Amino acid sequence: MKALSGRRVLLGAAGPVGALIFSAIVSAIILVLTRHNPFEAFGAMGQAFSRPRVLVGTVNQVSSYYLAAVAVAIGFKMNLLNIGVDGQYRLAAMLSAALAGASFMQGIPSVVRILMTIVAAMLIGAAWAGIAVWLKISRGVSEVISTIMLNAIATAVIAYLLSPGRLAVQQGNNLGTRPITDGGMVPTIPIPKSITPLYTLLLLALLVGVLYAFLLSRTVFGFKIKATGLNPAAAVASGISVKRMAVAGMLLSGAVAGLVGMPELLNGPSHQYSINFPSGFAFTGIAIALLGRNHPVGMAFAALLWSALDSSANALQGVGVPNQLVVIMQGTIVLSVVVAYEIVRRYRVVLEQRDVARALAQSRKEPVAA
Amino acid sequence: MLRTRSVTLIAGVAAAALALTACGGGSSSTSNSGSTTSESPTSATSTPSGTVPMSTGGGSSSSDMSGMSGMSGSSMPGGSSGGSGASSGSGQTSAEQFPKLTGDPGTVKLGMAYDGPKGDQSFTDSAARGVANATGQGVQLVAELAATVGEPDQKKVDRLSQLVDQGANTVIAVGFDYATAMGTVAEANPDVHFAIVDDASLTDPSRQGGPLKNVAGLTFAAEQSSFLVGVAAALKSTKGHVGFIGGVNVPLIQSFQAGFDAGAKAANSGIKIDDKYITQPPDFSGFNAPDKGQTIAQGMYNGGADIIYSAAGGSGTGVFKAAKAANAKAIGVDSDQYNLPTLADVKDVILTSAVKNVDVAVYAMIQSVAAGKPLTGTQVYDLKNGGVGYATSGGFVSDIQSKLDDYKAKIISGEIKVPSTLG
Numbered sequence: 169m170k171a172l173s174g175r176r177v178l179l180g181a182a183g184p185v186g187a188l189i190f191s192a193i194v195s196a197i198i199l200v201l202t203r204h205n206p207f208e209a210f211g212a213m214g215q216a217f218s219r220p221r222v223l224v225g226t227v228n229q230v231s232s233y234y235l236a237a238v239a240v241a242i243g244f245k246m247n248l249l250n251i252g253v254d255g256q257y258r259l260a261a262m263l264s265a266a267l268a269g270a271s272f273m274q275g276i277p278s279v280v281r282i283l284m285t286i287v288a289a290m291l292i293g294a295a296w297a298g299i300a301v302w303l304k305i306s307r308g309v310s311e312v313i314s315t316i317m318l319n320a321i322a323t324a325v326i327a328y329l330l331s332p333g334r335l336a337v338q339q340g341n342n343l344g345t346r347p348i349t350d351g352g353m354v355p356t357i358p359i360p361k362s363i364t365p366l367y368t369l370l371l372l373a374l375l376v377g378v379l380y381a382f383l384l385s386r387t388v389f390g391f392k393i394k395a396t397g398l399n400p401a402a403a404v405a406s407g408i409s410v411k412r413m414a415v416a417g418m419l420l421s422g423a424v425a426g427l428v429g430m431p432e433l434l435n436g437p438s439h440q441y442s443i444n445f446p447s448g449f450a451f452t453g454i455a456i457a458l459l460g461r462n463h464p465v466g467m468a469f470a471a472l473l474w475s476a477l478d479s480s481a482n483a484l485q486g487v488g489v490p491n492q493l494v495v496i497m498q499g500t501i502v503l504s505v506v507v508a509y510e511i512v513r514r515y516r517v518v519l520e521q522r523d524v525a526r527a528l529a530q531s532r533k534e535p536v537a538a
Numbered sequence: 539m540l541r542t543r544s545v546t547l548i549a550g551v552a553a554a555a556l557a558l559t560a561c562g563g564g565s566s567s568t569s570n571s572g573s574t575t576s577e578s579p580t581s582a583t584s585t586p587s588g589t590v591p592m593s594t595g596g597g598s599s600s601s602d603m604s605g606m607s608g609m610s611g612s613s614m615p616g617g618s619s620g621g622s623g624a625s626s627g628s629g630q631t632s633a634e635q636f637p638k639l640t641g642d643p644g645t646v647k648l649g650m651a652y653d654g655p656k657g658d659q660s661f662t663d664s665a666a667r668g669v670a671n672a673t674g675q676g677v678q679l680v681a682e683l684a685a686t687v688g689e690p691d692q693k694k695v696d697r698l699s700q701l702v703d704q705g706a707n708t709v710i711a712v713g714f715d716y717a718t719a720m721g722t723v724a725e726a727n728p729d730v731h732f733a734i735v736d737d738a739s740l741t742d743p744s745r746q747g748g749p750l751k752n753v754a755g756l757t758f759a760a761e762q763s764s765f766l767v768g769v770a771a772a773l774k775s776t777k778g779h780v781g782f783i784g785g786v787n788v789p790l791i792q793s794f795q796a797g798f799d800a801g802a803k804a805a806n807s808g809i810k811i812d813d814k815y816i817t818q819p820p821d822f823s824g825f826n827a828p829d830k831g832q833t834i835a836q837g838m839y840n841g842g843a844d845i846i847y848s849a850a851g852g853s854g855t856g857v858f859k860a861a862k863a864a865n866a867k868a869i870g871v872d873s874d875q876y877n878l879p880t881l882a883d884v885k886d887v888i889l890t891s892a893v894k895n896v897d898v899a900v901y902a903m904i905q906s907v908a909a910g911k912p913l914t915g916t917q918v919y920d921l922k923n924g925g926v927g928y929a930t931s932g933g934f935v936s937d938i939q940s941k942l943d944d945y946k947a948k949i950i951s952g953e954i955k956v957p958s959t960l961g
Contacts, residue, residue: 221695221696221699225693225696232690258820323821326818327818327819332959338959339717340714340717340755341736341790342715363726432690432691436690437692438691443819443820444820445820446688446691478686478689478693479696482693482697482700483700486681490684491686
């Protein structure tokens, strides 16, 4: 089952690649219909990556997207739909930014400060997700509903706390937490010819990815997670507490969600959580988890693809094509990938049936020597 | 592995979320469209040279003359304020407002960065109108790029850098959310002239590392115009009960509310004011949600308010609809909305509008580069220089105009200090 045969890899790649090609065709049709030259547009998108700045920007963006995807995927693995990653990461980023920027943090050694910030973010993310799972196991509230509601509540809580006199300071027309001094920031790596430095918290995303892979394939806990997701009844029968697993899975998902804002906060140029803090990473994360089929490596590629498309938006506008084309492409990829996966799945079933049939025919011809 | 059904469900959710994200408004300021302040007599009679901008209305009821003469060079805009100032915006966006470019327009290679797509009938379109006027006179437009919703700062850095890469020597960012990114890019490109609308933090003398020498902060004293429409609302309200609807609860829009509330209370100390915002950040859709604007306005009218000031960009349309249904009045924002063709069917309810001339500010920046004296530092567009004002189109406020102009003179003279923050 685990062996990587050529056919498995090929079938696995067929879905996303097919979806990508399909979305390129759809985009090309839209470009032609709106009287743009598709070759020029795709050429501009490709050419964007000859600039070091765009490449670095693409890689930087991957970390947040990947973390969001992992947070979502942990839930998906147990059939828990954590739609609340959005609220979890924003609330975590805001409160940990306030902590990191607080004046009493100044005297603390840099490493401790950064660790405190990151741990705080994980705890807050987990706590916010915890509300949803508590509602689920104690009252049977669907986590889809409660997490969506909690997103709205998080927005309101943030709006309340992010005002002058509470946790925010106003700079011009922007409103944000007290800026984090250099000691609280994670150093970035300057790249020649690129105005944007390389975000080092990419390593954090990498670490989370490795832990996720290890957890799922090498631990009893990971096995329980998968078992619960695949068949709750069977899981209960084999002595797994589904409630306990739901709590653990959701808290874990929330903790990872708390990390989503960290690359932007601790590596980014603004040094604070402000009303301009990027939003929507979580929904991107859902799409990426889907595209990468919850697989640690698959999601990495999906995050890279998504980020690359995002990065090409500016170049696209440079040749007069509206940047909404990128959103259209991303949307088409998500929708067509579902279709593509289903086609591939059916094809695989057919192939497997054929294999079995062939094996049976073989065994009938040459009966086992008795 | 997930089962197919769950995958389909997830895909549905993801697609819906994407669609929502894509539709969400990206504009981070209130609308501004089709507005103008009347110019000094000399420039009014000067031959219009450039292209006539996308005109947003025909009616012209320009009243007073303004002393907005300081449009050129590096002087503060309208440093000399002669007459009583331009109070009215006439819907006609005439060339008077955009005096012919001096110097060599061909040397200006302009790069524009918007915070939302063009076509919003408001803030972004207003800036674009200033650009259209300049390009008609030989200014080269290198590219116009727009932001996507919720993007991180590094995307903005990339956008501004790309404009410089494409050869722009003048880069104007429309929206305060560009501040951090422009700080980075302006430092890296000292030879390029930058300007940012609605931000003064980069040009603030107390900025960490000092103010940037190659940046102009184009800011508007919107609280002053909001004060005047607040006075108008209080004087015109028969029930002594008015309302304020802000697009998104951010400091920029809070300054509109602060001015409005102060103005209403100045005219009638016992007035009742309802204040509401459509969305909270990071949800910036409140500037583009006419349906939500309409619902909130309905609630306010049902609750007894009879005049509502809508500082909510594109959402104002909904407020006007609610006003029409309730047989009440509303106040427009940024442009003289009475004269917008898209609002023709509801214009009877638009008592007045608090005007904010983003187009004039953008044009002034281009003009200054063409003249070889690029603007730097914080440029304040206020009542004194005609950068903001109130509209008289429709004639609904003609009976109280003397009182309004009285308040206006007091604000200009400094006798009345209008608060720009709440509390």
